[in-house]
Amino acid sequence: MPIDPRDFRDAMGRFATGVAIVTCDGPNGPSGLTTNAISSLSLDPLLLLVCFDNTSRTLDAVKRSGRFAVNMLRAEHEELASTFASKREQHEKFEVATHRIEHGVPVLDDALSWLACDVHDLLPGGDHTIGVGRVTQTWTSPQDGPPLIFYSGMLRQTVP
Numbered sequence: 106m107p108i109d110p111r112d113f114r115d116a117m118g119r120f121a122t123g124v125a126i127v128t129c130d131g132p133n134g135p136s137g138l139t140t141n142a143i144s145s146l147s148l149d150p151l152l153l154l155v156c157f158d159n160t161s162r163t164l165d166a167v168k169r170s171g172r173f174a175v176n177m178l179r180a181e182h183e184e185l186a187s188t189f190a191s192k193r194e195q196h197e198k199f200e201v202a203t204h205r206i207e208h209g210v211p212v213l214d215d216a217l218s219w220l221a222c223d224v225h226d227l228l229p230g231g232d233h234t235i236g237v238g239r240v241t242q243t244w245t246s247p248q249d250g251p252p253l254i255f256y257s258g259m260l261r262q263t264v265p
């Protein structure tokens with residue numbers, strides 16, 4: 106019997122994740138999207154991975170620029186996450202997030218941490234593309250705090 110994609114989503118949704126905004130810069134300014142399909146991958150060399158939906162406009166920008174950043178969100182960043190999960194114009198998304206360019210990538214001022222990456226590989230993964238990033242710079246905020254969580258299909262400040 107084929108598995109209904111909703112059942113797949115429901116089962117995977119019981120795996121609580123953090124939420125990050127993946128950003129990149131380009132000739133038309135910064136781009137970004139909300140993500141939770143992120144993982145550290147390797148320590149030697151330092152690699153992480155991000156799974157991009159093939160329809161993501163940010164993926165196109167990442168392919169062109171060869172760089173991206175992963176910005177880890179705080180619990181209070183729910184609205185930011187919703188904005189970056191939308192198909193609004195990229196410049197409108199960045200109106201709600203103060204950022205600066207570091208190592209050629211946009212980093213969010215109020216993130217819990219960020220990692221700047223060069224694209225190491227882009228691998229096919231069904232209707233997604235697995236972006237493997239070689240980490241070139243990291244920053245961790247001295248102001249620690251609770252992370253934004255994605256669980257059971259919802260953005261949450263705490264896990265039920």
Ligand SMILES: Cc1cc2nc3c(=O)[nH]c(=O)nc-3n(C[C@H](O)[C@H](O)[C@H](O)COP(=O)(O)O)c2cc1C
Nearest residue numbers: 138139140141142156157158161162163190191192
């Ligand atoms: C909690 C959450 C997690 C998401 N995770 C991903 C993800 O890992 N990869 C992805 O491509 N899209 C993910 N999305 C959907 C994108 O944020 C959404 O498709 C966005 O509009 C893409 O923007 P873009 O086309 O400007 O790149 C997620 C959305 C939410 C709300």
